Amino acid sequence: MITNKNCIIRLSRYKNSLHRLKTLGFVKVFSDNLADAVGVTSEQVRKDFSLFGITGNKRGGYTVDALTEKLNTILGKDRVQNVIVVGLGNIGTALTKYRGFEKECIKITAAFEADAAKCSRKTAVPILPVEEMPEYIRKNSIKIGIIAVPDVAAQQTADIMIGAGIRGILNFAPISLRCSEDVVINNVNLELELESVIYFVNTMPVTESTASK
Amino acid sequence: MITNKNCIIRLSRYKNSLHRLKTLGFVKVFSDNLADAVGVTSEQVRKDFSLFGITGNKRGGYTVDALTEKLNTILGKDRVQNVIVVGLGNIGTALTKYRGFEKECIKITAAFEADAAKCSRKTAVPILPVEEMPEYIRKNSIKIGIIAVPDVAAQQTADIMIGAGIRGILNFAPISLRCSEDVVINNVNLELELESVIYFVNTMPVTESTASK
DNA sequence: CTTTTCTTGTGATTATTTTCACATTAACAG
DNA sequence: CTGTTAATGTGAAAATAATCACAAGAAAAG
CATH class of the missing domain: 3.40.50.720 (NAD(P)-binding Rossmann-like Domain)
Known part of the structure; x- marks a missing residue:
């Protein structure tokens, strides 16, 4: 059984990104597209899919509609x-x-x-x-x-x-x-x-691009 | 540098628990107390502290006030x-x-x-x-x-x-x-x-204690 | 003062998660 | 039909995080 919460959260993100990609006219997507949209690596996308038995086509990627449906089923979004x-x-x-x-x-x-x-x-x-x-x-x-x-x-x-x-x-x-x-x-x-954001902001070195001008 | 967000979140939780323990009259706490309050192991508490150079007393635990102050400083709560x-x-x-x-x-x-x-x-x-x-x-x-x-x-x-x-x-x-x-x-x-909660609820086996009566 | 008890602090180990590397295969070009 | 290209899918390796196990030392008891 999958117990990795992050993995489930990523699946939800893939699903949301797919929705946006579809409105942009995508019919097929590659793991690269989803990776970019969600901010992870393409290997991570494929590993996540593989955990849930989601497969695509070699060289053809994944069909947006079919993938959306599979993710919705996994995430329980096929019913209210x-x-x-x-x-x-x-x-x-x-x-x-x-x-x-x-x-x-x-x-x-x-x-x-x-x-x-x-x-x-x-x-x-x-x-x-x-x-x-x-x-x-x-x-x-x-x-x-x-x-x-x-x-x-x-x-x-x-x-x-x-x-x-x-x-x-x-x-x-x-x-x-x-x-x-x-x-x-x-x-x-x-x-x-918020505290976690504050901590990292206060701790991170100020780099050239963030130094106040 | 510490990059583990979970660790920072735990520090915040320790700090919140400390506040509650103090109102209950605690002057000293052990890693066990904080672990119980936050729902982690006592080793985790001590490891987290060790990462930030927070030390206690062998057998004496940690002084609530001193610990609170150290956590507040780390988390940037010493100023608005x-x-x-x-x-x-x-x-x-x-x-x-x-x-x-x-x-x-x-x-x-x-x-x-x-x-x-x-x-x-x-x-x-x-x-x-x-x-x-x-x-x-x-x-x-x-x-x-x-x-x-x-x-x-x-x-x-x-x-x-x-x-x-x-x-x-x-x-x-x-x-x-x-x-x-x-x-x-x-x-x-x-x-x-919410989706992640829904997923785990729909996936988890129904055990004796959660079966509807 | 000595022994016992209890708790810290941390190196070693284990578990988990991510990344790497590449075999595999579908699509396309020639 | 054959070779090339571009993607997937996944074992192996690396990185990260959590747990274990125990030495060390302070407090309390005798």
């Missing part, structure tokens, strides 16, 4: 993936309104919030009281959830989600969640991402 | 880091309002937007016309920028930023930016993060 969001602070709200998920077959079907004043069943994505979450997850067989609650509430939220049947979590709270091995947790920590 | 945001869609707006950066010594000093109707100098973080960005970057010696513009505008935005003196970019646009080696780019792609 229903996802819930918990916590409607700045980030939770932005995610709920975000249009970028639609075209990726990701549908946010409901948001949950502890503050009753923010709840409403009339918004495009219904905002429900957090107490209703377990029932909602069970009734709708939701498997994926996004945690955007304050850090003190994150572990408890995760426990409730997992107890109700959630199998994968995208966690925006800046703590590491504890759970059993069979639940996938992917942490997105915006402070950390 | 000024950052700008470009693009005020859902994500850019959320970031501009987000309170989580303050306590990390990260200050968003201005936001830039192409739509003049959204601009205002009276908001907590001024929202300025994007044309003013290069001058602002130069005048204020801004080194770090966040890109939250639509993907078609992202490369151009990056070029302008870098031309004006930006050295590190946190990029939320779902494309890979091209730039010279001496600019740090960190991509955050929410669709990709």
Whole structure:
């Protein structure tokens, strides 16, 4: 089984690049094209494909449509993936309104919030009281959830989600969640991402091309 | 020079955990404590520290305050880091309002937007016309920028930023930016993060503990 | 003061990921 | 039909990262 997260992320990038190449009129692509678009080497592209049994034609490369379909199948984009969001602070709200998920077959079907004043069943994505979450997850067989609650509430939220049947979590709270091995947790920590940029900027030598003029 | 991004991210996590441990009353910590808090092994913690010349006491562990200070220095948190945001869609707006950066010594000093109707100098973080960005970057010696513009505008935005003196970019646009080696780019792609969760959830075997009851 | 205990720090080892190198083969040219 | 070219696909090698194993030394106990 493939356990390399980077590899999966690269597959997603290939798929996105393919979409762009198609709009540019490409019918066939070479591993070189995808490598350039994603910023890796062409060997890496082919190795990744080989891991998933994706093959092309010697000298002919890959057919854009066929490749797109294969990647979509691998990434589960051949059917809509229903996802819930918990916590409607700045980030939770932005995610709920975000249009970028639609075209990726990701549908946010409901948001949950502890503050009753923010709840409403009339918004495009219904905002429900957090107490209703377990029932909602069970009734709708939701498997994926996004945690955007304050850090003190994150572990408890995760426990409730997992107890109700959630199998994968995208966690925006800046703590590491504890759970059993069979639940996938992917942490997105915006402070950390920025801190890492800051570190490298402060550390990197100033070269000729970046020296202020 | 350390080039391992994961290692830097772990340092940030140690620092965050330390903060929590301190509020719990810890004065000294062992590598075990930090390892538990962050979800890595204690050897990893010590290896990471050793890379940065951080030492503790045999049998005595590390002093919380001294360790915090060392980590803060390494991560550039001993002074405020000024950052700008470009693009005020859902994500850019959320970031501009987000309170989580303050306590990390990260200050968003201005936001830039192409739509003049959204601009205002009276908001907590001024929202300025994007044309003013290069001058602002130069005048204020801004080194770090966040890109939250639509993907078609992202490369151009990056070029302008870098031309004006930006050295590190946190990029939320779902494309890979091209730039010279001496600019740090960190991509955050929410669709990709979710897709990776979806992949692993769809792929992982259902074990006893996750089987629906 | 001596022994025991506990934790650090790191060289050696193992595992993982990426890159290299090239055999293979489809397409095309002559 | 034959030779040349340009791509794939993949074992082997190299690079990178994580884990193991243990010597060393400080603290505590006796």
